[in-house]
Amino acid sequence: MEVETYNSLGGQVALVTGATRGIGAAIAADLSDRGATVYAGARDPDDVTSSELRPLKLDLTDEDSVVDAINCIDDEKGRLDVLVNNAGVMDSRSALAEMPTSVIDETLATNLRGPLVLTKYALPLLLWRNGSRVVNVSSALASLRGDAGRGMPAYRISKSGLNALTTYLDAEYGDQGLVANAACPGWTRTAMGGPDADRSPEEGADTPAWLARFEPGSPSGQFWRDRQVIDW
Template identity: 45%
Template sequence: MPQTRIAVVTGANRGLGAEIARQLIARGLHVLAAARNPGGAQRVNDVLGAGAEPLQLDVTSPASVTAAVEHAVGRHGRLDVLVNNAGVTDGAGRASELPMDTLTATLEVNLLGAWRLANAVIPHMRSVGYGRIVNVSSNLGSLSLMTSSSEPAYRVSKAALNAMTRVLAADLTGTGILVNAASPGWVRTDMGGPGAPRTPEQGADTPVWLATLPDDATTTGGLFYDRQPLPW
């Protein structure tokens, strides 16, 4: 019988992250539901049941990332899937008036946190010749679609996350580790707000699809929306 895949989902204490975790569990994966607040992760565990377990993880802290990955590998012996979902936004504002500390804080979570965690799990994925890394991006990070100046720090961080997806995918060619980015669209979550047109279930579909690509899949280095390529 195949070994159960072990997945880490960041920002899994609510909204899109919790829904991604739920859908992965429904597909037979065991999910470490990661959140900065241990209580938040535990609440997700209480809702998701035996297919999940809480994982305290602050993606902005190198020490926290190292400790979380060591704990996960020590407990399960492997890490197969990483969904970098944790993210923050700067909201409405003008790029020409953006405080640099706001930009720094946004990049720290959306880009550096995702990259930091990816680099921590990749050696364990290499050891088994299998891995799926999914970076939750956004239509707002597409240079081709970027015609508004709203949420400037968020847009720039997601465009950078897309670039990170490309360079990591190229670096890992032939290792069995596939790295892709997914836009969930505008989703009704705490971040997206009640007026968003898409449900968390709809938003989670593409990240979950990429996280569960079959063993013989070769799709890597792409940006997808509703399972279709999205312009960079």
């Protein structure tokens, strides 16, 4: 699909969660290479090894940590143009009947509640300028089709909720200039995806990073894979 995108992100500010490795690190590197100031959200800022990124202490399961992170960006830059909700965990991959409740709680807290709360606190900065972007890194496992497969219920449902957040943000704030989209990166060679996956982190990051460069008025409230809209 032909969409107008920024070639340079000079002067813009981005926050990428889960930016210490894998897809998140590749997204952060792409945006930084294009000139953005990129805050790399991490529970342990020492895990951010790239000198091109700004380490930011951020624990998505701790509301105080979320507030402190957004306040830090506000104090230092006074703006936020891009929020990439990438951080996530996998559940135990078992069926629901066998899955410990603690695993369900951890998965939903990190993959769904965390992005929801972070976006809540980021919205005042995002809405300060027309055309700010929210990119939610989702999964094909979030599909609502009846044939979507078995296992990983907490992970699937958390990502379905992330897709719902995407459509909500578009409906609620699209007329204020916010551009919100979700992306399926595909099966990627990360700690979560495993070594046998067919995509590199850079390939998995391509569509989310592309969405993060959308210009004002671009398509919003959609689910994308390989730069094409796909069904929910």
